[in-house]
Amino acid sequence: MLTSKDIEFFITIAASKSLAAAARKMNVTPPGVSQRLQQIERKLGVTLVERNARSISLTAEGELFARKGQHILTELEDLHQDVSDAKQAIAGDLKIVSPLGLGIYHIGPLIAEFQRLYPAVNVELNLSDAPKWSAHHSPDIMLYIGHLQDSSLKRVVLAKNRRLLLAAPSYIASAPDLNHPGDLAHHRCIALRENDEDATMWRFTHRESAHVTSVRITPVLSSNVGQVTKDWSLAGQGIIQRSQWDVRTELEAGTLTEILPCYQLADADIVALLSSERLRRPGKVTVFLSFLQQQLPARLNAG
Incomplete structure (x- = not known):
């Protein structure tokens, strides 16, 4: 039986130019992507992707699966929102990934202030000099500086940067x-x-x-x-x-x-990256993004 993770996995492939590009997005090896794709195709009994040396293309069945799968994920997200008692509450866990220097000097202090304003939110901040988006342990928000290569992630500019x-x-x-x-x-x-x-x-x-x-x-x-x-x-x-x-x-x-x-x-804007599959953001994410857009530019300009 297919799972929502199978659908999310295939939608990432459908939005990629090649299996190698999909592997980079999910931070896994190309053979791993190919093996899991074959497993999904065996479950369905159809070929979803035509593989070429440097690119991929979806079959008619693959196009249908990607389109219907996206609709299913949206419906699941809607269902989760509808049955949640805390739909509008700014509460829960919030996972942030940030570049090291930016995180130490600016994002860390801002997170502390945000948590003081919204004490029902538990924030986990992970710092890295090479932040990566993992399909298996994806954060709510990944902060990024500079030019972004091939990506299906949603990009929100937080502050201009020279x-x-x-x-x-x-x-x-x-x-x-x-x-x-x-x-x-x-x-x-x-x-x-x-x-x-x-x-x-x-x-x-x-x-x-x-x-x-x-x-x-x-x-x-x-x-x-x-x-x-x-x-x-x-x-x-x-x-x-x-x-x-x-x-x-x-x-x-x-x-x-x-x-x-x-x-x-070349400019190197500071941006927030979010999963492109999540069409409706939880309140905690929306409020935190708004908080960063308001506070981060002034903090950067103040040194």
């Missing part, structure tokens, strides 16, 4: 001239390897001409932890990219200096 090119005054004083992004080839660059972004491809847009320049750097130092790369730069070891909110204190103190200010790096 990235800056920075170095310590001690490095600038002893380094070659830097007047154009192409000059980075002669400089010590430090890369932050986070999410699925190409950490060594730095893109610059001239603020007046809007001309875009892409530079492939060769980092002398790299890490998956933002604080480590910032500490290296503070020690005069080279040039970094960092979110403006994360270096506000250093900029004000003069321990880091923005370089190439006439160029703009």
